[in-house]
Amino acid sequence: MNMPLAEPSTPLLRRMSVEDGLTSEQVLLEMVCEGGGDALALAWQPNDRALVMPRRHERIAAFPWVRQALQQQGWPILFRPTGGEPVPQSPQVINVAVALRCRVSSAARHLEWGYRRFGDPWCTWLQSLGVAGADLGPVSGAYCDGRFNVRIAGRKLVGTAQRWRRVRGCRDMAVLVHGAMQVEGSPAELVTVVNDFQAGIGEPLRFQAERHIALREVLPDFRGEMIDRLLARFPA
Amino acid sequence: MSTAITVPDDLWEGDNEGVITAWLVDDGSQVNQGDLVAEVMVEKAQYEIEAPATGVLTIVKQEDEVVAKGTTIASLEEK
Numbered sequence: 001m002n003m004p005l006a007e008p009s010t011p012l013l014r015r016m017s018v019e020d021g022l023t024s025e026q027v028l029l030e031m032v033c034e035g036g037g038d039a040l041a042l043a044w045q046p047n048d049r050a051l052v053m054p055r056r057h058e059r060i061a062a063f064p065w066v067r068q069a070l071q072q073q074g075w076p077i078l079f080r081p082t083g084g085e086p087v088p089q090s091p092q093v094i095n096v097a098v099a100l101r102c103r104v105s106s107a108a109r110h111l112e113w114g115y116r117r118f119g120d121p122w123c124t125w126l127q128s129l130g131v132a133g134a135d136l137g138p139v140s141g142a143y144c145d146g147r148f149n150v151r152i153a154g155r156k157l158v159g160t161a162q163r164w165r166r167v168r169g170c171r172d173m174a175v176l177v178h179g180a181m182q183v184e185g186s187p188a189e190l191v192t193v194v195n196d197f198q199a200g201i202g203e204p205l206r207f208q209a210e211r212h213i214a215l216r217e218v219l220p221d222f223r224g225e226m227i228d229r230l231l232a233r234f235p236a
Numbered sequence: 237m238s239t240a241i242t243v244p245d246d247l248w249e250g251d252n253e254g255v256i257t258a259w260l261v262d263d264g265s266q267v268n269q270g271d272l273v274a275e276v277m278v279e280k281a282q283y284e285i286e287a288p289a290t291g292v293l294t295i296v297k298q299e300d301e302v303v304a305k306g307t308t309i310a311s312l313e314e315k
Contacts, residue, residue, distance in 0.1 A: 054282070056257040059299065083257070084280040110249040111281050146280045162281035164247070168270065175281075 013043045013227045018050040018089045022080050025097040029081075029176040032099040033167050041098045041234050043227045046089045051193055053086040055079040057201075066200030075193050082161035082178050085144040088193045092184040092214070094227060096122075098234050101167065101174045114162050115148035118177040121233035122150045122158060129226065131218050141211035143194040150179065155213035157181055183222060187212035239289040241310040243276055243303050247283045253302050254278035256309060263295040267312065274310070276303060287312060 016024070021044040028040050051070060057063060058079070067077045075088070089095070098118055119136045126134040133153040138145055142156040150158035158181040165174050182190060188209035195206050215222055243254065254276040261273050267287045274285040287293075291312030297303055 054257060054277070056277075056299070081282060082280070083277040083282040110247075111279055112249060114281070144280070148279075160280070164281060164283045166284065166286060 012231050013045060013094065013224045015045050015047045017048050018046045018052065018078055021046060021089075021095060022052070022078060025095075025176060025178060026081055028097055028099040029163065029165060029174055032101045032174045033165060038101045039098065039235050041096065041231045043094065043096045043231055045094050045224070046091055049075055049088070049090045050078045051075050051086050051197060052078050052080045052089050054081075054083055057086065060201045062201045066197055069200060070193070070197065073193075073196070075196075080161075080178075082163045082176065084146065084159070084161040086194050086197050087144045087159055087180055088190040089180065090185075090190065092182055092190070093180050094183050094224075095178065095180050096227070096230065097176060097178045099174060099176045100235070101172055103172055111162065111164075112148075114164075114175045114177050115160055117235060118179065119148050119150055119158075119160060122179065122230065125230045125233055126150075126152070126157075126219075128229070129219055129222075139211050141208040143191060143207040143212075150181070152213050152218055155211055157213050157215060182212065182214045184216055185214060187214055237314045239291060239312045239314070240308045241273065241285065241288060241293075241312065243285070243305050243307045243309060245305050247276070247305060248278050248281070251304070252278050253304050254283070256297055256299050256301050256303060257282065259295060259299055261293055263293060265293050266315075267291065267293050285309070290314065 028042050123134040136148050138147050139149050139156040144159045148160050149156045158179045160179045163176045191207050191209040257277045258275045269290045271287045272284050273287050276283045289312050291314045295310045297309040
């Protein structure tokens with residue numbers, strides 16, 4: 001079941017603040033844990049901006065200063081429950097989250113299973129829209145890199161991350177898989193924000209805009225309702 | 237009686253190591269069985285670690301330490 005968290009007559013892609021989007025994703029995971037379905041999906045697009053990262057970054061010595069500096073630039077820092085590194089959220093980005101409940105009785109249903117169950121439909125959705133060269137893999141030089149980005153011709157389109165929770169009272173586990181895809185604008189603007197954070201905390205690693213790609217670059221006719229067809233591809 | 241909190245063997249496939257990204261309760265705190273006590277990250281996936289028993293928490297592995305599956309990260313002493 002794909003659960004839009006919206007009235008049936010409205011488009012599945014919802015616009016909300018980054019804070020509300022992150023909260024909605026956590027609700028999705030809790031609903032799966034509480035028996036609200038074996039698979040729920042949500043698509044949302046921010047109507048504001050934030051640099052989003054796991055809470056562990058709060059322990060960095062320069063964090064309070066960097067947080068204040070980025071806030072003044074219009075990029076407040078928010079925390080997310082999934083792993084990884086800082087990721088910019090803005091109205092240029094569309095997020096998709098899928099919560100799945102599964103029995104972890106073998107190695108088949110684990111981290112890689114979760115990423116492939118999420119990333120493979122994303123690649124076939126892109127293919128169905130005429131976008132060639134989509135696959136899963138790492139992108140050196142991209143921010144928040146991992147083994148399971150959705151790539152187009154080797155450039156990062158979608159960053160993915162997960163959160164796993166054991167379901168109370170049984171052997172089931174639940175996973176929230178999240179993907180953030182830049183749709184509009186130039187990757188350079190978002191990469192700059194992440195690099196500003198890197199500089200502020202004294203981390204020498206910098207990321208390259210050319211290692212990222214925005215969907216509009218390869219799909220000029222993209223419309224928000226096309227996300228409905230992506231959500232329909234996730235397992236019920 | 238002491239109960240070890242270990243990184244479960246079934247949390248992820250393969251032999252990758254994880255990192256303790258957060259302790260969600262303080263060392264020396266009383267916790268109840270099933271309470272969420274820590275988070276371990278591997279490959280951008282955060283795994284929630286629950287207390288397997290009720291007791292007072294003694295943290296063995298600190299935040300940002302690398303852990304393998306089966307590693308004891310804390311113990312719970314029943315009072």
